Amino acid sequence: DGGITQSPKYLFRKEGQNVTLSCEQNLNHDAMYWYRQDPGQGLRLIYYSQIVNDFQKGDIAEGYSVSREKKESFPLTVTSAQKNPTAFYLCASRGWASTDTQYFGPGTRLTVL
Amino acid sequence: AQSVAQPEDQVNVAEGNPLTVKCTYSVSGNPYLFWYVQYPNRGLQFLLKYITGDNLVKGSYGFEAEFNKSQTSFHLKKPSALVSDSALYFCAVLGGGGNKLTFGTGTQLKVEL
Numbered sequence A: 001d002g003g004i005t006q007s008p009k010y011l012f013r014k015e016g017q018n019v020t021l022s023c024e025q026n027l028n029h030d031a032m033y034w035y036r037q038d039p040g041q042g043l044r045l046i047y048y049s050q051i052v053n054d055f056q057k058g059d060i061a062e063g064y065s066v067s068r069e070k071k072e073s074f075p076l077t078v079t080s081a082q083k084n085p086t087a088f089y090l091c092a093s094r095g096w097a098s099t100d101t102q103y104f105g106p107g108t109r110l111t112v113l
Numbered sequence B: 001a002q003s004v005a006q007p008e009d010q011v012n013v014a015e016g017n018p019l020t021v022k023c024t025y026s027v028s029g030n031p032y033l034f035w036y037v038q039y040p041n042r043g044l045q046f047l048l049k050y051i052t053g054d055n056l057v058k059g060s061y062g063f064e065a066e067f068n069k070s071q072t073s074f075h076l077k078k079p080s081a082l083v084s085d086s087a088l089y090f091c092a093v094l095g096g097g098g099n100k101l102t103f104g105t106g107t108q109l110k111v112e113l
Helices: none
Strands: A004-007 A010-013 A019-025 A031-037 A044-050 A054-057 A065-066 A076-078 A087-094 A108-112 B001-005 B010-014 B019-021 B025-026 B033-038 B044-050 B057-058 B064-068 B073-078 B087-095 B102-103 B107-112
Touching: A004 A087, A010 A019, A019 A031, A019 A108, A044 A065, A044 B102, A076 B025, A087 B073, B001 B087, B001 B102, B019 B107, B025 B073, B025 B087, B033 B064, B033 B073, B044 B057, B044 B064, B044 B087
Parallel strands: A010 A108, B010 B107
Antiparallel strands: A004 A019, A019 A076, A031 A044, A031 A087, A044 A054, A065 A076, A087 A108, B001 B025, B019 B073, B033 B044, B033 B087, B057 B064, B064 B073, B087 B102, B087 B107
């Protein structure tokens, strides 16, 4: 996990609220990713960013938004439009080359009450 | 589109015995393959990857994987399992123009005394 921090570790949200999950890396990596993990479904890509001020939708972007204003930071906002947000959220980063290894943060567990 | 199949939801093995966790893939172009391990409520830890070269890839904690192009497989192996190897294992393939990792659904490995 080292080099990538995610906060908070646990997050509780009421229905209708937006919440923002933090992801910071000190690895000087260019690319950053957000995944959602649900039991039995593996990891699914939400958004990714290859450079500052640019990002692309992944496979399940609806109800989520991101920003990439700094190389080190890639926050994810879970909006009220996300119908089933309860999940484990993982942030990852990798170096410049596409075949570089993606390294993961420790994750944030979001629960909607 | 690329895909990964991990046909076994769970693998049970006795400590000291060899273990194999199976993975098959589908991707257009050259296959770039990864194995990760996840302990409960933690992020994913990188084990090993195949990019090119020797079909037998050695990784962390005594794990290795064998790339077989004709069978489109990338099975994870360890000669002698430890109880501490008990965890969730994910196989992944790089696709999407080199920007996206597609993950399998994971295999729960249980090593018993």
